[in-house]
Amino acid sequence: MNGDAHLQVQRLADIEHLKIHGRTAGDLDPVTLFWTGSAIELNVQASGLWIEVESGYDQYESWISILINSVPVSRQMLNAGRHWICVFRGMNPDAVKNIRIVKEVQAMSGDPGCYLQFHAVRTDGAFLPIEAKPYRLEFIGDSITSGEGVIGAREELDWIPAWFSGVHNYTALTAEAVNADYRVISQSGWGVLTSWDNNPNGNIPDSYEQVCGLLTGERNEALGAHKVNDFASWQPDVVVVNLGTNDNGAFHSPEWVDEATGQRYKQRLKEDGSHHEEDLAAFEVAVVKFLVKLRQYNHSSHILWAYGMLGIPLMPAIYRAVDVYIQSTGDKKVSVFQLPDMTSETVGARTHPGLLAHQQTAQELSGYIKGLLSGS
Amino acid sequence: MNGDAHLQVQRLADIEHLKIHGRTAGDLDPVTLFWTGSAIELNVQASGLWIEVESGYDQYESWISILINSVPVSRQMLNAGRHWICVFRGMNPDAVKNIRIVKEVQAMSGDPGCYLQFHAVRTDGAFLPIEAKPYRLEFIGDSITSGEGVIGAREELDWIPAWFSGVHNYTALTAEAVNADYRVISQSGWGVLTSWDNNPNGNIPDSYEQVCGLLTGERNEALGAHKVNDFASWQPDVVVVNLGTNDNGAFHSPEWVDEATGQRYKQRLKEDGSHHEEDLAAFEVAVVKFLVKLRQYNHSSHILWAYGMLGIPLMPAIYRAVDVYIQSTGDKKVSVFQLPDMTSETVGARTHPGLLAHQQTAQELSGYIKGLLSGS
Amino acid sequence: MNGDAHLQVQRLADIEHLKIHGRTAGDLDPVTLFWTGSAIELNVQASGLWIEVESGYDQYESWISILINSVPVSRQMLNAGRHWICVFRGMNPDAVKNIRIVKEVQAMSGDPGCYLQFHAVRTDGAFLPIEAKPYRLEFIGDSITSGEGVIGAREELDWIPAWFSGVHNYTALTAEAVNADYRVISQSGWGVLTSWDNNPNGNIPDSYEQVCGLLTGERNEALGAHKVNDFASWQPDVVVVNLGTNDNGAFHSPEWVDEATGQRYKQRLKEDGSHHEEDLAAFEVAVVKFLVKLRQYNHSSHILWAYGMLGIPLMPAIYRAVDVYIQSTGDKKVSVFQLPDMTSETVGARTHPGLLAHQQTAQELSGYIKGLLSGS
């Protein structure tokens, strides 16, 4: 740490003007980030800043991006262990820098050993207040919402954290266009009813009310992942639900067998290739139930089901389910929005939407959300 | 290094198929990279790869970018010391990945303590041959060619390594468009005759024949920075010289006084705001001399003077000097090309060209170079 | 007609290789074009070509565009009367030119005196066969589909034919992207159930089976506008219905009174600003009925309801109606597609979608249609 010996360590818990993005269990010492797009934000008047990060994993390592004055400057894999990372150095000590350190990778339901924490900073300066954005958005989704494939060459096939991005996916871009703070709840492969492979446990709704309920392992439990989220502290103006892509995948995937019970799960296609009515109905019931739950925790938010970057086969079912919800509850602050389809020009890694697809989605989705927020 | 315990360490010097981009003094144990855009390239068939890097600095730290299959995946500041950095992990061990680890920051003439070395890799796989590109380009320039301002918000004013980029500047983009290997020789603030502040030592030509002659300090000398470059081993098809922007700056800056001798240096403007003829002539002589030196070391390369991203006030002088060189030598493999001016839409950090400006320059410059290479 | 004295007149009815785009009543002597996008197409091997056009109007004049080898070269208002228009002259007589003369303006329900006919050509060459495109598309819509506002400055407010375009609207652009012949049935202000001002006569479905049933006046009747269209001769692969924008407008417009009967018509909003359920239901019934009629005349076409360039307030109702239709008929070759919303960057004249909006719609819509046509 050449030339940085004069910096003073401060625990994050001791910083008055610390802004945390994304759900947490409340503990600040250290700060644990669970979801992609979760972040620590600071306004710092200093010549240099280091941050002490702690990362662990059994299989899937964490990545972070560092934004200085809203521009991504650094993106790196985090080795296991506790490290000091230099955020900036050698800058004008009188100028205030806005710093965001963003989790680039989704919560990892498949790796009980994966966690990411921030302990302290080391700086020669002071921290200033951070203005809240005028709006709040919450995004709920699957691999698309996790930014899977935003990074990496088109030929990449490995399922690894490197190809995920929180700062370049449509959630970040939409929030920026709308001028909103935002949170993300997402998991690759998961759906409303089941995951892509018919596993009924791979659904987002069941653990929605928990801080990060899809995480497993003792450490995550101890970190508060399974605690009930403090919804009162952060109510979004709009909840964007981008689910359904994997529910459709389940119709095209083999059955899933619960090894404990022997029970078999399968969303069926009929001989003519269309969705089986019973299974489609089960999906629609799941959508309705999730809307009910979302409303329970988000009293006055507009709930927006946004679907379509990888096709719209379940759109009629989504519209039906939303209709049923509205008719049965009288709740009219719910609507549906079709997202633009990925094309051969906008595809990214792992045949997932690339940066151009996320930019196009953000442009169209933010236009619609601006309409909602302006009441038009 | 969870899950990576089975990886085997190999020194870089022991790898048969190691490709190094950029000038070196020849030593492979460790490999020292001097210039921006310099890189280590590997084709590796493995599930994981780590690299051992050593970095030092008194003031200006090094940054690297990691490209996997030609796509930038990671970009990070390097702390002082010797560290293992994970390049990738958890990938299909049978697939071959093309890896480039690229120096993002220019050689630092102002920091004798700055150096960057690579010692070894740790992997579970094998290294395969790397095909040479059909062409070779060498770029010689100043801050523009160093990619200063490509990264960072427009309001950034600090002169720090973070705002430099080797992989997103016009040199990398032009080489990619032309399908060429490339090298960069560049220094912010320097010119053909003097630096922007009239310092006659801030000229690129004087040390062109050395591996990285503008570096100072004992360590750099020991690393071979002042050795004569092995030109025979790498002859470019085209040498692009992007100098003159700081030579013009000198006309608009205060004089520089050599504290040792008391001698004063100043490129003068006349009362009407035009360049003083004598000083302009000195600039032109410097251009001619540099062309002579470039030809001495690059026997059959086309030499292309490319100038203009921050205005073209010295273009008439450059054309005159190139004319004088051609008339006096009969050497016709020299030409001049105007680069597109930066605009308010394409500006980056530190009022330097941003990514859009570098992309536009690469598009136009690569079109011209393709014409040269095809002999049209 | 300097230098063109050697050209020979031929009646269109006598040309073997004449291709007519758009519905006609069958008569070729002269050829009458009714709808926007309707066209005469010729492959002509000649040095010059003139065409004899006849145009009439009480209020709204006709405009045509001339395309040579698929590129728009000329666009002009047609004065009333019978005129010879030079299509091209002075060209290589041996080269074959593809010529399309396209009606730029919609059928004018409000002007019984408006008509457009083509009588003859004058040329020194021969006509060659015209290959059919592999697909056929039919577009049914309102002002958006008529290309209203594609031409003209943003401040234009007059409702005049000059601001309409058949060759630059999304129908032409989509057909080109899909490589399809196409037809358009459209009328500004009209809907499925009523026009924007609650007039129940302003609906497209009632006269769909007629060649151009919305035209009035004796001349148009004599020209066959009210004859039943010959559906057997031209069955589209996809019928795109872009209606609903004016049906929503009716909810926000004053009632319409039938002066003959005194009957009042009004699609009502409720106090909370939402659509009155009864009136929404009437709209949905109209959608279902129209789908039934479309299927009656288009036996194996995919029917695609495409909606959204000026907002999506009726999308839930459209999805419901399409669902009802599918459930009650078992006909699954029907789907719904949301079009991208116009933005402040893509608006054209008369606050209608401009060229950029039509290009974006064509890009997304053609992607979806390609999926339908490939069976994916």
Added chain:
Amino acid sequence: MNGDAHLQVQRLADIEHLKIHGRTAGDLDPVTLFWTGSAIELNVQASGLWIEVESGYDQYESWISILINSVPVSRQMLNAGRHWICVFRGMNPDAVKNIRIVKEVQAMSGDPGCYLQFHAVRTDGAFLPIEAKPYRLEFIGDSITSGEGVIGAREELDWIPAWFSGVHNYTALTAEAVNADYRVISQSGWGVLTSWDNNPNGNIPDSYEQVCGLLTGERNEALGAHKVNDFASWQPDVVVVNLGTNDNGAFHSPEWVDEATGQRYKQRLKEDGSHHEEDLAAFEVAVVKFLVKLRQYNHSSHILWAYGMLGIPLMPAIYRAVDVYIQSTGDKKVSVFQLPDMTSETVGARTHPGLLAHQQTAQELSGYIKGLLSGS
């Protein structure tokens, strides 16, 4: 002229607020337009406007574009004879429309019978003053400046007026970006010294001082084409000279023989493919002489030699000539600017720059000109 019977005829010569763009011989009854981009401009508060045009030709007919409120609405070939053309009709009589009727085709040195005149208008409204733009530009050039190839398919090979455009070429686009009135002096195939085929008569400088000196025939002479232009009435801020492309072509074309004298003309290449020094010197002398003439008629204009959309082989010679001019005259208001090269993506008809190439040139050229005009 249905519904337009109430319009009143006015001769153009009687309209107080008539603005004419482009050089004229001064006569307003009728107005004769010679050069491409020349135009009649009116601010008219009326419901309708017709204009009486007279056009003649032996070989190359005239085309015009009509712009309403700066947007091109109509583009058409003009048949020989005298005709009334409807500019607009049916518009709000209280709104003021800005109208420009623009000559789309260059003056035709090869057709003594070609002319274009405007006699009168017919309207129900009044004409209002037209504000002058803050700047004035004059463009002097060849086929590029005549917009040859801006219209038409890439495969077009015929040399016909249809492929030319005055309103979509870089002169109009640059003037719009700079907010300037502008004039064009241009001729396809011509150069500074000779035309592309070595004809010494095909040079622009010789007749620069005449209104439109390159026209031939008694009619054009009677119309004042050979009169000395009234330079005092319109002095440009910047004269842009885009010549040299055909002068280079002459080096690659067969000799031209003056049939009257038997004299042979040929710009020679040497065996190594480079320009013969003597012939290059002759070109440079021609450039210097033209600069002297330009200064004679444009006392305080900046003279800008802009060159490069189809390659830059003569750029060194142009720089040398401009240097010689500056050194010998002390006139420093002269500079050189390289234009961006056309690419395979931006090519238009007849392997000439297409619309995209003209847009790119206008973007870069207008940036440079704005710098000149702001004195920076």
